Amino acid sequence: MAEAILMISLSPTMEKGTIAGWQKAVGDSITTGDLICEVETDKATMDYESTQEGTLLSILVDQGGSAKVGDPIAIVGKEGEDIAELEAKLKKQLASSEGDEKATTPKETSSPAQEKAKQASAAASPPAHRESHAGPAGSDDGRLKASPLARRLAQEAGIRLDALTGSGPGGRIVKKDIETAKTAGAYAPSPVQSRVPGRMQDRVEPVSGKRAIIAKRLSESMRQAPHFYLDIDVEASRLARLRDSLNRPRQKRGEEKLSFNAFLIKLVAEAITRNQNINASWEGDSIRYYGSVDIGLAVAQKEGLITPVVRNCEAKGIAAIDEELKELIPRAQAGRLTPEEYEGASFSITNLGSWGISRFTAVINPPASAILAVGALRQVPVPDEELGFRFVDTMTLTLGCDHRVIDGAVGAAFMADLKSMMEEPGMVLL
């Protein structure tokens, strides 16, 4: 009996393929493994080897034409077989598939072409009985409709449901569609063979709620905020000396040392007060400039990053900031922060210096419009008139900016001020 040859997925991300050329003509006989056509995927031009046998009876998608994965592209069967009905049905299905695509293109009013596509799509769905409409019908809401059985079979066979066209009411994918897809080979490659057990093994773990939120927020940030980055090298010797001189008496009194991060946060807050456009959020039709400098510091924990926020840094001294950090960071690591303690930073700092990372870029943590990535302190030789050269403690700071809010010059001015203050902390007193 004649059957459709379907467009198959020739790469993991392929959703649609264009026929680069047919290697078989109508009337040619096909056996398994024969090259029937070449398909341009999103990545390359691939050979389509047949998994079906018979005579090529009809080509539904000509050279240059494209089809979604799971759409019919040709018909194979016995020589001389009557395929008029099947051909008409598959052409309708193709038209409906194209129609779906057109219908999803955002346009305010529906053009005559769209109307036609809609009608074709309606004509392609089989007329359902009153009873069969008992359940939710129609995939107008964009939801993928598949019977529970079809979902299970697809999962077992490694077939992506969204690559198939459903033949049930309202386009529901049913068992038959999965079976057709299986024979057409439109499913994921077979599992890797001959895997030798070693020290490492494949592991699949469900995504935790926290990881899912991190993934969602950072993806949104990266997609929506046009990021640009500014690097600057900062000599940190004076800041290190200042920190030592302030910590020595504290240690004598038996107090804990002030952390480097507390100094950094204070100096960033001071630089922000001099460049207030950094401390802002994009709100679509307006930009919000914050009246306080609330700095989030990225802290690694088991299930992902969290950014405890030190509020009103512009009004606090280093000791006060340090005290807050010493309280917040252990709780952040233990996953015990409340949402108000880690949400709503107007600026963020992330520091990978302790891992020896000299320079890196970070994804902006919304609603902030900028994030400062702090690299490791390293000894860099610089020219010296008397000695020829000398080693200087240097660190590279990288500012990630949302270009919708912060322009290059604004970001650069902030970085220049921050560099001056870090290299000559006394400037903060001015």
Place this chain on the structure above:
Amino acid sequence: MAKIAFREAIRQAIEEEMRRDDSVLLMGEEVAQYNGAYKVTQGLLETFGSKRVIDTPITEEGFTGMGIGAAMAGLRPIVEWMTFNFSLMAIDQVISNAAKTRYMSGGQFKIPMVIRGPNGPAEFLASQHSQALQSFYAHIPGLKVVAPSTPYDAKGLLKSAIRDDNPVIFLEAELMYSWEGEVPAEEYLIDLDKADVKRAGKDVTLIAHSKPVRMMLQAAEKLAEEGIEAEVIDLRSLRPIDTETIYKSVRKTNRCVVVDEAWPVASVGSHIGFLVGRDCFDYLDAPVQLVSGEDVPMPYNHRLELAAQPSVEKVVRAAKSVLYVD
């Protein structure tokens, strides 16, 4: 094997059990001198005498209650309701006493009784006399509810029901009394908790009980003409329900149509639909369909009366809808 009518199969079951056990007795309106309103009890008065085959007044609540009392006292009464439409007069006795006494007495009293009679729509009887009330009884814990579809099943199930120590509601149907079927001469019993696969098939499962089973078999014939192999399951027992047989079939066919001539809301059919939806979810290729009586009182007009009930055409259409066939 002898071919006998449904009414004769029931009569044989009663007679054999009355011979076997002296404590079995029969009571109801016109069961003795008139030989039964549907001639089911023909000749039993002559055989067993008026102490064991007892005519009662038209007092369903009274004689049902008396039957329950007789069962508590150690007898095994068979109470005939002339029709289940009249059973509503006795519903308090059934729900409050028959169903509960064994439980509430901590097992000190058993209620080994059978209440039987015609249930479901017949013809030209209008809305008060043509009702399928099985869900009323299947709803109540403490009762067993049985609904045979053939003379063979009727005899084997009724004999088991009479020997059971719990109250068993035994549903017959007026139109079935003259249906004939093969019944062996030798004694046999059928378990009260087993469904029966009346026809094997691989494409769609049709589930029903009592009278509509024959309609399903006819629908299966029609479907077979179109190359569709329907599996027909006769529930036989509505409480307990043999879910194992149902699930086995649905997991094979992936499609299910339930037929129940009762109204659709809160019915045995809708409960089966729920069970299949819950326990065979990952095996279903289409939503479960229910072909039921229409959700209205039974019309008297004959064409409307037939239109309000399940039919072979309705079953065929539902089967095709779950197969996504036009």
